[in-house]
Amino acid sequence: MTTYYSEEHEWITVAGDVATLGITQHAADQLGEIVFCEQKEAGDTFEKGEEIGVIESVKAASEIFAPLDGEVIAANETLTETPGALNETPEGEAWIYKIKLADPAQLEELMDLDGYKALIG
Amino acid sequence: MTDAPKRTPLYDLHVELGGKMVDFAGWEMPVQYPLGIMGEHKQCREKAGLFDVSHMGQVILRGANVAAQLEKLAPSSFTNLKEGKARYTFFTNDNGGIMDDLIVSNAGDHFFVVVNASMRHQDIPHMEKHLEGVEVTEIFDRALVAVQGPSAENVVGALCPAACDMRFMETIVADINGVSCRLSRLGYTGEDGYEISIPEDRAVEITRAFLAHPDCEPAGLGARDSLRLEAGLCLYGNDIDNDTSPVEASLTWAMQKRRREEGGFPGAARIQKELTEGAGRKLVGIKPLGRAPARQGVEVHCAEGSPIGSITSGGFGPTVGGPVAMGYVAAGHGAPGEQVSLIIRGKAQPAEIVALPFVTQNYKR
Numbered sequence: 001m002t003t004y005y006s007e008e009h010e011w012i013t014v015a016g017d018v019a020t021l022g023i024t025q026h027a028a029d030q031l032g033e034i035v036f037c038e039q040k041e042a043g044d045t046f047e048k049g050e051e052i053g054v055i056e057s058v059k060a061a062s063e064i065f066a067p068l069d070g071e072v073i074a075a076n077e078t079l080t081e082t083p084g085a086l087n088e089t090p091e092g093e094a095w096i097y098k099i100k101l102a103d104p105a106q107l108e109e110l111m112d113l114d115g116y117k118a119l120i121g
Numbered sequence: 122m123t124d125a126p127k128r129t130p131l132y133d134l135h136v137e138l139g140g141k142m143v144d145f146a147g148w149e150m151p152v153q154y155p156l157g158i159m160g161e162h163k164q165c166r167e168k169a170g171l172f173d174v175s176h177m178g179q180v181i182l183r184g185a186n187v188a189a190q191l192e193k194l195a196p197s198s199f200t201n202l203k204e205g206k207a208r209y210t211f212f213t214n215d216n217g218g219i220m221d222d223l224i225v226s227n228a229g230d231h232f233f234v235v236v237n238a239s240m241r242h243q244d245i246p247h248m249e250k251h252l253e254g255v256e257v258t259e260i261f262d263r264a265l266v267a268v269q270g271p272s273a274e275n276v277v278g279a280l281c282p283a284a285c286d287m288r289f290m291e292t293i294v295a296d297i298n299g300v301s302c303r304l305s306r307l308g309y310t311g312e313d314g315y316e317i318s319i320p321e322d323r324a325v326e327i328t329r330a331f332l333a334h335p336d337c338e339p340a341g342l343g344a345r346d347s348l349r350l351e352a353g354l355c356l357y358g359n360d361i362d363n364d365t366s367p368v369e370a371s372l373t374w375a376m377q378k379r380r381r382e383e384g385g386f387p388g389a390a391r392i393q394k395e396l397t398e399g400a401g402r403k404l405v406g407i408k409p410l411g412r413a414p415a416r417q418g419v420e421v422h423c424a425e426g427s428p429i430g431s432i433t434s435g436g437f438g439p440t441v442g443g444p445v446a447m448g449y450v451a452a453g454h455g456a457p458g459e460q461v462s463l464i465i466r467g468k469a470q471p472a473e474i475v476a477l478p479f480v481t482q483n484y485k486r
Contacts, residue, residue: 038466054466056414058158058437059158061414094324
């Protein structure tokens with residue numbers, strides 16, 4: 001299963017026509033201790049670049065921007081009660097959305113792991 | 122600020138301790154250490170945290186009538202401030218707004234003043250201009266370190282036994298490791314603690330000695346902000362500024378009775394009028410009932426839905442375990458228990474007016 005990365009420090013894995021989206025460990029480390037996560041709801045559609053959520057740390061609020069077009073199939077509701085999980089397992093259990101991709105070809109505009117590693121140095 | 126940020130005598134130590142350095146009011150200061158804001162905050166509530174506050178302005182005032190002269194600029198009483206005592210106060214402007222808040226101590230043969238880092242450039246000339254017959258000397262060769270928390274007495278007392286005999290808002294000069302330091306039993310976290318003025322060439326050594334105590338960990342600006350917010354303490358530039366009056370900011374406790382009645386300070390007309398008739402708005406504690414923090418600038422609406430004010434400080438309170446905020450609401454609102462809404466990213470979120478502080482202050486009175 002291939003993992004794709006965005007310049008906004010999100011990761012996406014695709015299985016069939018369902019993709020899972022989250023933030024990278026690097027992003028979580030930069031944000032600091034996360035205390036709040038606001039998500040869209042199942043059925044909400046979005047376009048690339050649109051704000052699809054907000055993560056707040058003890059320091060500040062940061063928006064989550066959609067790396068491509070799609071529709072929310074499910075939001076990870078455990079993050080409402082335990083937003084701190086985003087610091088612990090942001091690339092695992094603390095995924096943010098299951099989404100349906102509107103145009104899988106948009107994945108090609110994202111980075112692979114090597115590209116992302118180069119980005120964060 | 123276009124100049125390169127300044128560094129305190131403890132800069133290299135911050136870097137060595139893993140401090141994440143940021144530009145704050147023209148100074149390169151640690152916002153947090155590896156322990157993290159939440160951990161540093163809890164450390165300070167449960168044991169002791171050590172903060173570098175050397176960026177704040179330390180000033181010595183000498184002259185025959187310093188106390189009386191200070192009363193021309195600030196609405197507190199200084200002529201009855203006993204030797205060895207410190208007092209929280211603020212400079213007011215001619216419109217009754219607050220120019221800065223500060224601590225004034227009677228050090229016997231002089232007065233010792235500590236002002237905000239961001240307002241040094243304003244406060245020093247302000248004092249030089251208006252304090253007649255007073256020599257105003259800004260101190261550049263001393264660090265200022267705050268040790269705060271229930272273990273502060275143990276941490277500081279281990280190196281300076283005299284510290285244990287001090288009470289809240291007292292100040293002394295005493296030796297630490299053979300160096301003459303000024304210790305003041307106060308701070309801005311809501312906890313017991315000290316601010317210690319140390320000659321810069323010995324500051325690293327003495328700071329390390331405090332940190333060698335098992336109960337003491339370094340803490341940064343991030344924890345300092347969440348601690349003072351939970352303690353209901355105003356941050357200059359957020360909660361108080363040139364427009365807000367001490368009555369609006371609920372700081373009338375810092376204006377002693379004689380001064381309230383006699384006036385004789387800048388902006389007395391507005392402040393005395395508000396004391397009698399009430400202010401048009403009031404700074405209150407606001408507890409968001411959901412999980413979303415309400416940051417500075419968020420609008421506050423009353424239960425009926427119309428705007429009544431805005432948040433001036435807000436964030437996550439680690440000890441409270443949820444979001445906490447302060448803000449101004451219009452007269453007629455602001456009684457504890459009043460239900461309000463906060464407009465966060467366009468959505469109304471429920472909140473309640475609460476009495477400040479969010480966390481009980483723990484001073485050694």
